[in-house]
Amino acid sequence: MLTIADIRVSFGGFRALSGVSMTAAPGSILGIVGPNGSGKSTLINVVSGIQLPDSGTVRLDDRLVPLGRPDRIAAHGIARSFQVSRLARRLTVLQNMMVSARGNAGERLFDLFLRPAAVAAGEQGILTRAMEILRRLDLAHKANDYAGGLSGGQQKLLSLGMVLMSDPRVLLLDEPAAGVNPVLIEREVAFLKSLRAEGRIILLIEHNMEMIADLCDRVYVLDAGEVIAEGTPEAIRRDEQVMRSYLGQPA
Amino acid sequence: MIDFIIYSTTMISIWAVLGLSLNLQFGLTGLVNFGQVMPFAVGAYGAAFAATQGLPVWLGVVIGIVLAPLFGVLVILPARRLTQDYWALITLGAGELFRLTMENVPVIAGGIEGASVHRLGDRTLAMILALALLLAVLLIARRIAEGPLGRLLRVLREDETLAATLGRNPVRFQILVTVVSWTMAGAAGVLYAHVTGYVSPSSFMVIETFVIWTAVVLGGPGSNLGVILGTILVELTSVSTRFIAQWTDLPSDLIANLRLASFGLVLVLVFLYRPQGLIPEARKLYRVDDR
Numbered sequence: 001m002l003t004i005a006d007i008r009v010s011f012g013g014f015r016a017l018s019g020v021s022m023t024a025a026p027g028s029i030l031g032i033v034g035p036n037g038s039g040k041s042t043l044i045n046v047v048s049g050i051q052l053p054d055s056g057t058v059r060l061d062d063r064l065v066p067l068g069r070p071d072r073i074a075a076h077g078i079a080r081s082f083q084v085s086r087l088a089r090r091l092t093v094l095q096n097m098m099v100s101a102r103g104n105a106g107e108r109l110f111d112l113f114l115r116p117a118a119v120a121a122g123e124q125g126i127l128t129r130a131m132e133i134l135r136r137l138d139l140a141h142k143a144n145d146y147a148g149g150l151s152g153g154q155q156k157l158l159s160l161g162m163v164l165m166s167d168p169r170v171l172l173l174d175e176p177a178a179g180v181n182p183v184l185i186e187r188e189v190a191f192l193k194s195l196r197a198e199g200r201i202i203l204l205i206e207h208n209m210e211m212i213a214d215l216c217d218r219v220y221v222l223d224a225g226e227v228i229a230e231g232t233p234e235a236i237r238r239d240e241q242v243m244r245s246y247l248g249q250p251a
Numbered sequence: 252m253i254d255f256i257i258y259s260t261t262m263i264s265i266w267a268v269l270g271l272s273l274n275l276q277f278g279l280t281g282l283v284n285f286g287q288v289m290p291f292a293v294g295a296y297g298a299a300f301a302a303t304q305g306l307p308v309w310l311g312v313v314i315g316i317v318l319a320p321l322f323g324v325l326v327i328l329p330a331r332r333l334t335q336d337y338w339a340l341i342t343l344g345a346g347e348l349f350r351l352t353m354e355n356v357p358v359i360a361g362g363i364e365g366a367s368v369h370r371l372g373d374r375t376l377a378m379i380l381a382l383a384l385l386l387a388v389l390l391i392a393r394r395i396a397e398g399p400l401g402r403l404l405r406v407l408r409e410d411e412t413l414a415a416t417l418g419r420n421p422v423r424f425q426i427l428v429t430v431v432s433w434t435m436a437g438a439a440g441v442l443y444a445h446v447t448g449y450v451s452p453s454s455f456m457v458i459e460t461f462v463i464w465t466a467v468v469l470g471g472p473g474s475n476l477g478v479i480l481g482t483i484l485v486e487l488t489s490v491s492t493r494f495i496a497q498w499t500d501l502p503s504d505l506i507a508n509l510r511l512a513s514f515g516l517v518l519v520l521v522f523l524y525r526p527q528g529l530i531p532e533a534r535k536l537y538r539v540d541d542r
Contacts, residue, residue, distance in 0.1 A: 094539065095402050
């Protein structure tokens with residue numbers, strides 16, 4: 001169970017989040033929608049440790065998540081993608097994937113120099129897993145290309161692949177379908193459903209309402225840093241206030 | 252002539268070690284270190300301190316090689332909360348601080364006068380030691396650069412925030428790299444002291460860091476072989492300008508300044524027209540079944 005409680009963030013006088021709370025059970029997908037600037041990405045930044053909140057807590061199975069420490073939060077099994085994809089552009093697609101696996105013995109000097117066989121075996125395992133995921137994301141043919149040379153949509157897919165390499169319990173995905181072509185979006189949706197079936201928790205920021213309706217168990221609507229509505233995708237669609245704030249028109 | 256070749260090979264090897272050590276920090280990890288002369292100086296002063304105190308040579312070697320990375324950690328720790336832009340300033344300042352301390356505290360190693368160190372009389376032996384050090388450092392640098400650790404360091408170079416969200420503590424790896432890099436540079440400093448037989452503050456000016464940078468940038472940041480090529484070119488230029496001073500009637504200090512100016516020009520031109528250097532960092536290719 002992921003519990004986000006009363007998160008407040010302000011930048012100077014601007015209140016980006018004023019007391020946002022939400023919970024997600026294992027094997028569920030939460031949709032986070034709202035107009036630009038409503039605080040969606042800020043919320044994900046807080047949960048992933050990039051942004052230290054003024055107050056509030058995040059718990060995963062009753063364990064406090066160390067806010068403000070992205071490296072330690074990742075160790076709790078919380079992984080994220082970014083709205084503007086963050087990749088090592090001068091490394092290949094495969095290198096980006098492989099570096100995203102955690103606990104690689106070859107990153108320790110001792111093992112690197114004194115246990116070369118174990119390091120090589122570990123690398124082979126990571127390579128195999130990376131290629132499996134790349135095939136599912138239709139990126140296998142780009143494995144040895146520089147990540148910086150991918151199209152925007154392909155970079156989004158690679159980011160999702162990198163998130164999966166860490167075998168996370170919680171996935172925070174910031175617009176994973178933006179710029180991805182429709183055929184691949186379908187594949188992504190199927191992929192996310194299979195991840196849910198494995199008992200993972202997914203927080204999904206997305207403007208594609210069809211995708212939200214298709215995927216999400218619950219939807220939270222943010223506006224000006226506050227949750228103004230929550231419920232099933234159908235209920236949210238019927239909610240007039242939501243439609244006004246988000247779509248700028250009555251339903 | 253043979254003496255000259257032996258001397259040049261020795262010096263190029265020592266400077267190539269410095270180049271490789273800076274490459275680990277800058278080329279691989281993206282740390283803008285403008286104080287790479289500092290661990291070199293610490294190594295040399297370890298030897299000089301042992302000589303002035305009448306300690307055995309091996310103890311000077313140990314002091315130099317142990318203190319160099321220790322100083323690196325001391326320099327980094329206050330910088331860990333600052334962004335990378337400040338790295339350049341902090342490392343530059345630390346290098347000068349160390350040099351000025353040596354200059355003004357004569358009890359350590361002779362102050363501004365410098366100190367004599369046991370000089371390796373056998374120049375061939377000196378060259379073999381320098382080549383052996385270079386080979387050892389190259390093997391270590393290659394193992395790091397081409398393995399999982401190098402991959403992670405390059406991610407740090409490209410995007411520190413990404414590395415953190417992938418579960419790595421950037422500062423931990425920056426310290427690790429600095430310790431390895433400064434140990435290498437410290438060892439080069441110890442050897443340099445015993446090759447020249449004399450250690451003085453004037454050997455460790457900021458300008459030396461600038462020469463190491465020229466070699467790394469010219470050769471190819473991130474590429475170990477490129478850095479060695481860059482060092483060879485830069486050091487051969489250095490040596491040959493001395494001949495130019497002999498052949499022409501120009502004063503030698505003018506030639507020395509022109510040499511530095513030409514390095515500056517090389518830096519600017521390489522940054523503008525070939526930022527990847529003469530031998531660019533190779534792309535790591537995996538043999539994969541891409542179906």
